[in-house]
Amino acid sequence: MDFKDSPEQAEFRAEIRCWLQSNARAKSASGGRKDQSEAYEDAKAWYKKVADAGYACLNWPKQYGGAGLTDIHKVIWSQEVSNYDEPDAYFVIGIGNCGPALMHFATEEQKQHLLPPMASAETVWCQMFSEPSAGSDVAGLRTTAVADGDKWLINGQKIWTSGAQHSDYGVILCRTDPTISKYRGMTMFFIDMRQAGVEVKPIKQMDGGSHFNEVFFNNAVIPDAYRLGDVGGGWGAALLVLMNERLAIAGVQPDGFPEFLSLVKTLHIDGEPISANPAVREHLAEWYYKHAGIKASTNRMLTAVAKGGMPGAEAALGKLVGAVMNQDIANYAIQLMGDTGSISEPEFAQQQAHFQKTVLFSPGIRLAGGTDEVMRNVIAEQVLGLPQEPRADKGLAFNEIPSGNQSR
Numbered sequence: 030m031d032f033k034d035s036p037e038q039a040e041f042r043a044e045i046r047c048w049l050q051s052n053a054r055a056k057s058a059s060g061g062r063k064d065q066s067e068a069y070e071d072a073k074a075w076y077k078k079v080a081d082a083g084y085a086c087l088n089w090p091k092q093y094g095g096a097g098l099t100d101i102h103k104v105i106w107s108q109e110v111s112n113y114d115e116p117d118a119y120f121v122i123g124i125g126n127c128g129p130a131l132m133h134f135a136t137e138e139q140k141q142h143l144l145p146p147m148a149s150a151e152t153v154w155c156q157m158f159s160e161p162s163a164g165s166d167v168a169g170l171r172t173t174a175v176a177d178g179d180k181w182l183i184n185g186q187k188i189w190t191s192g193a194q195h196s197d198y199g200v201i202l203c204r205t206d207p208t209i210s211k212y213r214g215m216t217m218f219f220i221d222m223r224q225a226g227v228e229v230k231p232i233k234q235m236d237g238g239s240h241f242n243e244v245f246f247n248n249a250v251i252p253d254a255y256r257l258g259d260v261g262g263g264w265g266a267a268l269l270v271l272m273n274e275r276l277a278i279a280g281v282q283p284d285g286f287p288e289f290l291s292l293v294k295t296l297h298i299d300g301e302p303i304s305a306n307p308a309v310r311e312h313l314a315e316w317y318y319k320h321a322g323i324k325a326s327t328n329r330m331l332t333a334v335a336k337g338g339m340p341g342a343e344a345a346l347g348k349l350v351g352a353v354m355n356q357d358i359a360n361y362a363i364q365l366m367g368d369t370g371s372i373s374e375p376e377f378a379q380q381q382a383h384f385q386k387t388v389l390f391s392p393g394i395r396l397a398g399g400t401d402e403v404m405r406n407v408i409a410e411q412v413l414g415l416p417q418e419p420r421a422d423k424g425l426a427f428n429e430i431p432s433g434n435q436s437r
Contacts, residue, residue, distance in 0.1 A: 038101060045109050048082060052078065055113060056112070065238060065239055073150050075115050075117065076119075077151075080148060083096055086124060088103045093145060094145035095148060120192070122154070124147060126270045127270070128144060128147055130200055131257070133258075133266075139254075153192065153195050153198075155192050155200075155222070157199050158170070165399065165400045168212050170215065173185055173205070176253075177250075181255075183248075183250075184249075185204075185246050187201070189232075190229075191241060192240070193222065194231050194239070198219055198221060199220055199244070200217065200270070202217050203217075206261060208426050209427065210427065211422065216256060216263045217258055217262070217266040218255050219255050219257060220255060226250065227246060228244070230243045234393065240393070283351065284319070284323055285357075286358065292384070293309055295379070296365060296366070309365070312361060319350055320354075322350070342408065345404040349401055349408065352391070352401070353395065356387075358387075359387035359391055366384075373385045
């Protein structure tokens, strides 16, 4: 495991540090919380600025709007830009998940047409896997795609779709054959989110935002040219998307520790630094070793990628530990603040109400990209090599799986 940059990587890191110092906003310069439309426009402007400077999609080929560099360059960028108050991860689902799917499955003409505007966020993409009746079982989806000549008819519902209300296109996983195994009866497509038969309904969240959405499909017609991969090859395509998602968030998954460390350096109780309190110090020690462990695990994965490997299931460890820790830290930080913890206005609150916002949004982070239970299964089966969980649906065709709302 290598914690140090190579000479070429160190030179690149120095280059982008210089550019960010001149072009990115310092975290202390935040103007407070923006509403949904302001945050979206702010992110569009930032991505255009980055693209104009040649730093968009660093690991994409140049002909598709990227910089022609490596996955490690992308991770170095993510690590450095996280020190600034810029919405650099705003469109990460489209660029980090949908982009690689198009790169792998789309025709050359489609790549040339769709990828460059995606790289600069001129067009925005979303990923539509989750469904209300499937829970955490992606392969249990029921949204159907029925062939009609050289077209497909899409019907069903997706949920928890991040950024769907702002998206121009989306990657969608559909059931194309219910008479075989649920894993072999799915196919992946992309779809125009503005077309007839597609309806997006934002979900109001307890933090006041609407990051997640429901998406309904009512006889939405798409051409077969919008199919990504083979008919019935949707599960393999989905795994490719999820594998790239692990790398997209590597090194930037929030666990809350740096912000908590900054907070305890500023708080006092009865004139004494709160960092001297034994209970606080115990929490600091516990969260530090978890933070360090996540960093070490991430670096091990990045070292493998740098040597030509693929991002593995180990990234599930960072998601599981980091997401839970992020929520626990936010709740504890609010308790330490006492009465001032109820102040949510950024201009008056500690650290511009970072922990107040995290308390309200962190439960969603534990769901997004796989629940805690899913992450535990991934680690158990794919990292530790433990036996798979017993499955009642094993060996059954999808339409033979018992369900209260399954139509045959």
